[in-house]
Amino acid sequence: MPDFEPVLLANIGKPESHTLKAYEAAGGYRALKQMLKEKTPLDVVELVKSSNLRGRGGAGFPCGLKWSFLPKDHPGPIYMCVNADESEPATFNNRILMEQDPHQMLEGTILGCYATRASTAYIYLRYEYPQALNRLEAAIAECYAQGYLGKNILGTEFSLDIYVHRGAAAYICGEETGLIESLEGKRAWPRIKPPFPAVEGLFRKPTVVNNVETLCCVTHIAARGADWFKSIGVPSDPNNPRDPGSYGPKLYCISGHVNKPGCYELPLGVTCGELIDRHGGGVWKGRKAKAAVPGGISMGLLTAAEFDCPLDFAGPGRYGCLGLGTAAVTVLDETVSIVDFLHNTTRFMAHESCGQCTPCREGTAWALRLLERIKAGKGRLADLDLILEIGDNIGIIPGTTICGLADGAAWPMKNSIRKFREEFEQHIKGTNPGGYMVTEAVRALQVIKVH
């Protein structure tokens, strides 16, 4: 395969890449000018729809389709929220885009607002990105000065304001309705859907929430066309008319036990193994890999034998993972204990659960206590079934919670224990030789389940 010419990262690393001058010198804002002059908002929606662009924030929902859910002829206001909360562990591509090429994202945001007739956009930026904040604020000021933002943009009827809104270190603010609640000044408790944000979102008005990378893709679809976008990646399954495929470039993050951690732009569909070996420089210290997280910890775990998994929207699901997620791969070398891995991911989820749904709040905390007990050498084999039972019962997929955080907590539990059961059992037997067969706790649970 010939090496892929980066598009989203094309300007990254160039001098002054964050300035308007450098961005325009590389052809920036030409697409915006052309679209505003020649195309109606509906044309732009149709263009993005025909590109089959799928959201890069984790759920992979088709972007143009989401935009078309907004009510027609709404008197307004309509809001755009740019999801820049990027908090999924191991994910950092949005940070690079905002720090080093903020105008690429702003052009996509302005185009998105034009298409959806939004008159205000809020960039919900996680607190931990102060450098991105500085760069975004400066870039927004440049846009106002240049007439790309404000009243009557480029002499048209279209007006738009963009503001940055800072979060306060809570993962759940990345969930789109948690984000909306947080922006409104409340605790970030995700909302029950429907109504979906497109119908009733921010300040109870129609709202579109899009990820930073999604909007960067919009910029290039406007500049190069839908056919260009669809010439990259994995086509739709011809036997499934509803499969939108996995088109376009993707920013893959690699971290953990590799020689060259970083963010690499590749066509959707690269395999996990190729990503690690060709781009991540292979496993560090000459060791072998044991497993890898396929797309942020919420997506679960691939064993080293499963590294032929293609990292497109359909791939990880075929290997028992939750999905592509944020396409952030973290490699665990052969020395890592999967018990430690699961403890770390479960601790994250228990800490970040917003506490609204009992199965998520109690389930994550309970699993964490069990894992702490296992790590402390007091584990029982029955604990593994208990954790699996929690994993199988919390989340949107089993239908017990409001948002997908719980599914993201469940998948590492299910994948780790089902794919590495032997290792868990060895650990428990080895550290608790006298007590690993004790089962009282399981009897107690069965009693509870009668209800």
Add this chain to the structure above:
Amino acid sequence: MNPPTERILNDTIVAEIKAYFPRYPTRQAVTLPALHVVNRHLRYVPLAAVVEIAALLELHPADVQDTLSFYGFFKQDAPHGETRAWVCRSIACALRGGEEVLEHLCHKAGIAPGQTTPDGKLTIEVAECLGACEFAPCLLAGDIVHKDLTIEQADVFLSQL
């Protein structure tokens, strides 16, 4: 409780908060920006400040307190240190020694996560993924990410406070 004799939010803080009003259709949406403004100036948001923020935003103090307490971010009892170091413990950092760095920093500074040194110079906080995993293990202090930390570099960080 006696009414406070002195205002906590000075004119500068109030002006900075009010500058956010035109950005949002509701006053309540200014809650988080206001908390950040106060926290930037005072390094904490005491209950008395919550009451004054609520008055500015035409809310009940309980509304502001409810939001504040959801985020583990704003201290209320005492200001955080001059430097607030967020040390990542999530997966990519943990795989490359992040927990050891955290342990070492706490041990050297003589404080537990969430605490401030007696001289008021440093607060150490446990952080979840800082979105800088290519530089794991790392910590965020002010606007700066301290990257690829070793125990030695953690010592350098402490000595430069």
